[in-house]
Amino acid sequence: MGLLVEGKWQDTWYDTQSTGGKFERKASSFRNWITKDGSAGPSGIGGFKAEADRYHLYVSLACPWAHRTIIYRTLKGLDKMISMSVVNAFMGEEGWSFEPGEGVVPDPILGAKYAHQLYTEADPNYTGRVTVPILWDKHTHTIVSNESAEIIRMFNSAFDEVGATALDFAPESLIREIDQMNDYIYPNINNGVYRAGFATTQHAYDDAVDEVFTALDTLESRLESQRYLIGDEITEADWRLFTTLVRFDPVYVGHFKCNKKRIVDYPNLWGYLRDLYQQPGIANTVDIPYIKAHYYGSHESINPTRIVPKGPLVDFTTEHHREKLSEK
Numbered sequence: 043m044g045l046l047v048e049g050k051w052q053d054t055w056y057d058t059q060s061t062g063g064k065f066e067r068k069a070s071s072f073r074n075w076i077t078k079d080g081s082a083g084p085s086g087i088g089g090f091k092a093e094a095d096r097y098h099l100y101v102s103l104a105c106p107w108a109h110r111t112i113i114y115r116t117l118k119g120l121d122k123m124i125s126m127s128v129v130n131a132f133m134g135e136e137g138w139s140f141e142p143g144e145g146v147v148p149d150p151i152l153g154a155k156y157a158h159q160l161y162t163e164a165d166p167n168y169t170g171r172v173t174v175p176i177l178w179d180k181h182t183h184t185i186v187s188n189e190s191a192e193i194i195r196m197f198n199s200a201f202d203e204v205g206a207t208a209l210d211f212a213p214e215s216l217i218r219e220i221d222q223m224n225d226y227i228y229p230n231i232n233n234g235v236y237r238a239g240f241a242t243t244q245h246a247y248d249d250a251v252d253e254v255f256t257a258l259d260t261l262e263s264r265l266e267s268q269r270y271l272i273g274d275e276i277t278e279a280d281w282r283l284f285t286t287l288v289r290f291d292p293v294y295v296g297h298f299k300c301n302k303k304r305i306v307d308y309p310n311l312w313g314y315l316r317d318l319y320q321q322p323g324i325a326n327t328v329d330i331p332y333i334k335a336h337y338y339g340s341h342e343s344i345n346p347t348r349i350v351p352k353g354p355l356v357d358f359t360t361e362h363h364r365e366k367l368s369e370k
C-alpha cells in the first residue's frame with residue numbers, strides 16, 4: 043500500500059502523524075466528465091462524449107466508493123456498453139493489483155499488473171494515491187475520472203440517449219435535498235467508519251465512532267416513517283448509504299471497531315438495508331467473502347495476522363415489509 047510520487051511508486055501507509063492520529067482522505071485528482079455531447083462538465087476538460095464501448099471501469103468489489111459505480115452500471119443498463127475490470131481483493135505493497143484470484147477480471151486495455159500503471163499511463167508524472175474506481179477512456183487513452191461521486195452523476199444521465207435504462211436517481215427537483223443528505227452521510231458514515239478504523243489515537247477513534255453512531259441513530263429515526271432517505275423513491279443518497287451499511291456488520295463492526303451497535307440492532311436501518319439489497323440486480327454487486335478478504339487481509343496495521351473471521355452470518359434476503367411505508 044502506498045502512493046505515486048512524480049510517477050514513481052512509494053510504499054507508505056496513511057500519514058496520521060501530521061493530523062494528531064486522525065485519518066484524512068485526500069481529494070481525487072482526475073475530475074473530467076462524460077457528457078451527452080462531449081462538452082466540458084462542472085470540472086475538468088471536455089472531449090468525453092457518451093458513447094457505447096468507449097469507456098472502461100476499474101473497480102474493487104471491496105471498496106464502498108467503487109461499489110457505487112458498479113451499482114449504477116448495473117441499474118442503468120450500462121454493463122452492455124461500459125466494460126469492467128476487477129482488481130484482486132488483496133491490496134499489497136504495490137497497491138491494487140490484477141494478480142489472479144477470486145473475482146479478478148484482468149485489465150484488457152494495458153494488460154496492467156498494478157492499478158498504478160493506469161495512473162502513470164494517463165500522467166507519467168502523477169503524484170497522489172492510486173484509488174479505485176477509475177473510469178478510463180479507450181479513445182484518448184486516459185483517466186476520465188477517479189471520483190465516484192461524479193462518476194455516478196455521469197452514469198445517472200449522460201448515456202440516456204445511447205440506450206441507458208430510463209431511471210433517474212438524482213431528479214432536478216430533489217437535487218438539493220440529495221446533496222444535503224450526501225453531505226451529512228459522507229463525513230459521518232461513509233468516511234466516518236474509516237476515520238474510526240484508521241485512527242491512531244484513542245481520542246481520534248472515540249470522536250469518530252461517536253459521530254458514526256449519532257448519525258446512524260438520526261437515520262434510524264428518519265426511516266421510521268419513510269421508506270427511503272428522501273421519500274418514497276430510491277435516490278442517489280440511498281445508494282451512497284447502502285454501500286457502507288452492507289459492509290457494516292460483516293466488516294466495520296469488527297475490523298474498524300464500530301461496535302456500539304450492529305445494523306441488525308436497528309429495526310428501520312436493517313429493513314431498509316434489506317429493501318435496497320433486494321432491488322433487482324443489487325445482490326449480484328455484493329460479494330461479502332471478497333469484501334472481508336480485502337479489509338481483514340490488507341490492513342496490516344490494524345490486523346497484523348490478516349486472519350479473516352468466519353462470521354457474522356448476515357442474511358440480507360429475508361422479508362423487510364418496508365413497501366407498506368410507500369403505500370400510503
Ligand SMILES: N[C@@H](CCC(=O)N[C@@H](CS)C(=O)NCC(=O)O)C(=O)O
Pocket residue numbers: 043044067069070104105106107108137171172173174175188189190191
Ligand atoms: N474519493 C474517492 C475515494 C476512493 C478511495 O479512497 N478508494 C479506496 C478504496 S475503498 C482506495 O482505492 N484506496 C487506495 C489508497 O488510498 O491508496 C472516490 O469516491 O472515488
